[in-house]
Amino acid sequence: xxxxxxxxxxxxxxxxxxxxxxxxxxxxxxxxxxxxxxxxxxxxxxxxxxxxxxxxxxxxxxxxxxxxxxxxxxxxxxxxxxxxxxxxxxxxxxxxxxxxxxxxxxxxxxxxxxxxxxxxxxxxxxxxxxxxxxxxxxxxxxxxxxxxxxxxxxxxxxxxxxxxxxxxxxxxxxxxxxxxxxxxxxxxxxxxxxxxxxxxxxxxxxxxxxxxxxxxxxxxxxxxxxxxxxxxxxxxxxxxxxxxxxxxxxxxxxxxxxxxxxxxxxxxxxxxxxxxxxxxxxxxxxxxxxxxxxxxxxxxxxxxxxxxxxxxxxxxxxxxxxxxxxxxxxxxxxxxxxxxxxxxxxxxxxxxxxxxxxxxxxx
Ligand code: TXA
Ligand code: MG
Numbered sequence: 001x002x003x004x005x006x007x008x009x010x011x012x013x014x015x016x017x018x019x020x021x022x023x024x025x026x027x028x029x030x031x032x033x034x035x036x037x038x039x040x041x042x043x044x045x046x047x048x049x050x051x052x053x054x055x056x057x058x059x060x061x062x063x064x065x066x067x068x069x070x071x072x073x074x075x076x077x078x079x080x081x082x083x084x085x086x087x088x089x090x091x092x093x094x095x096x097x098x099x100x101x102x103x104x105x106x107x108x109x110x111x112x113x114x115x116x117x118x119x120x121x122x123x124x125x126x127x128x129x130x131x132x133x134x135x136x137x138x139x140x141x142x143x144x145x146x147x148x149x150x151x152x153x154x155x156x157x158x159x160x161x162x163x164x165x166x167x168x169x170x171x172x173x174x175x176x177x178x179x180x181x182x183x184x185x186x187x188x189x190x191x192x193x194x195x196x197x198x199x200x201x202x203x204x205x206x207x208x209x210x211x212x213x214x215x216x217x218x219x220x221x222x223x224x225x226x227x228x229x230x231x232x233x234x235x236x237x238x239x240x241x242x243x244x245x246x247x248x249x250x251x252x253x254x255x256x257x258x259x260x261x262x263x264x265x266x267x268x269x270x271x272x273x274x275x276x277x278x279x280x281x282x283x284x285x286x287x288x289x290x291x292x293x294x295x296x297x298x299x300x301x302x303x304x305x306x307x308x309x310x311x312x313x314x315x316x317x318x319x320x321x322x323x324x325x326x327x328x329x330x331x332x333x334x335x336x337x338x339x340x341x342x343x344x345x346x347x348x349x350x351x352x353x354x355x356x357x358x359x360x361x362x363x
Pocket of ligand 1: 034036037038039040063064065066099101113116118119120124145146147148200201202203204218
């Protein structure tokens, strides 16, 4: 029956998680679900293991990665000079989609911090991530984990997205016991955890220069600057108001292969018609716009509120990339502050597509 099947599933998942923890302890790579996006994890205290992340992603190795820790982890082990504001945010939002940038402890490898004197740390809320972090090194370890995608690509929000990214399709669904495929000669074990509930990467707030620069919002996300201000009494500023930093603000895009461009609601129907009249194949991602029904599979509708939109946007970008359109038009979402995380990711996904409409429409 359903109940005993669920128990059997739980037992299989426990075995998968235990096996994944052993893979990590041996210096291997494990892709695991978090509530934001799937991460590609390695032992944060093993530089050779962290190097494999960069190799698998094809990512420049001066980019810092976030360290993921278990609930109740000893913050003082990982970071130093911890301001009260950091402990308040941990108490308020962990486990959850908030990354804190703090001064790193001396044993954090350069490969994790990108050679900076700071490190990003967060405790994710997904039950599989928590179980993995609790099993890994008896809950005292940290997992360096960027999003589990090739550098510059759209972040994965399902295990299938991860398998697609690293061409792991011969790995059995939900199984880590099959023969793992390789990416650049590397084994990647994938843990199944359903669709990530938040859907965009964690909010990043830099508290490492709190006394001189105040809190700095390096990446907007599900947890808003306003929510942070409600806890610490200071509103995180946008990064350009602070001293220039090497990372976090990088324009590295979350981009499909198909060019992406934003179009205002009022211009959407006309733009589609004009492009089609010139023979262009068009895909559209809208929110609650009722038009464009004739686009069929080349159209995705997302909820007209930021939480549901964030949940669906990366999968929508991936799906619209697959229909092999010439251009993906995204109906511009509202610009209010609760849409900041979504608009930040969309701005990055249009990176490199400048002038794409003009190119088609001038032909
Ligand atoms: O939601 C998330 O944060 C996901 C999941 C897997 O936890 N992870 C994620 O990692 O988005 P990644 O590597 O794709 O993005 C990490 C961001 C980068 O923009 C990086 O530059 C910034 O965090 N970052 C990490 N350490 C930093 C540091 N010490 N100083 C400034 N920025 C840092
Ligand atoms: Mg990423």
